[in-house]
Amino acid sequence: MATGHADPRRRERILAATLDHIADEGVAGVSHRKIATRAAVPLGSMTYHFTGIDDLLREAFTLFADHIEVVFERHLEDADSQEQAREAVTDLIHALSEGPRRDLVLTQELYTLAARRPEYRELTQAWMRRSRRLLERHFDADTSRQLDALIEGMTLHRALDGAPHGRELTRRAVERITTAVA
Structure with missing residues (x-):
């Protein structure tokens, strides 16, 4: 799996992981850490790609x-x-x-x-x-x-x-x- 800027699908993986997490645990369980873990991305990727949880949820x-x-x-x-x-x-x-x-x-x-x-x-x-x-x-x-x-x-x-x-x-x-x- 590519890392950093060489990983063009990271954002899509984060969004997919967010939807999977919501389907499994609900919106209330969403956190940057849980989504980063599920998407197998560094925690810093969350704030790089999304301004916050609301931005992440709206896009997902x-x-x-x-x-x-x-x-x-x-x-x-x-x-x-x-x-x-x-x-x-x-x-x-x-x-x-x-x-x-x-x-x-x-x-x-x-x-x-x-x-x-x-x-x-x-x-x-x-x-x-x-x-x-x-x-x-x-x-x-x-x-x-x-x-x-x-x-x-x-x-x-x-x-x-x-x-x-x-x-x-x-x-x-x-x-x-x-x-x-x-």
Whole structure:
């Protein structure tokens, strides 16, 4: 492993270690020393690359939000009709709820931090705007806002329920939100 300035991936390793640590122990357990140890970098690297814990957390959570945006995009990009978009949203909810537990924990850790601290609320709001823009490729703005909330809620409920609901219930919920009522 390269060291010092010859280590171009050090910053990325620190961010990845931060997310891994948060997934394992929560935001409250983050310290420069713990992250440096996990990333296998000298402690001084932490202050060289990040101005403080908040800078580290914001960048790590931004990286995570970028990852989730890619998951959204992968599911929604090939939908050519409303029906395909509905199926893509259904698939997305199941992929997120059945996917890595790490992603679910990181999402909840970010939301908890955002509920307490306005600077993180801005990060979650930017994440929601990005998710909604992807949904707005297929649905109007109001429907996209409702779908975004449905995705978050159903993902959490499915992931934490001892007997999660099946795909048909998810499909019906998506259809209800996306079908105009006269």
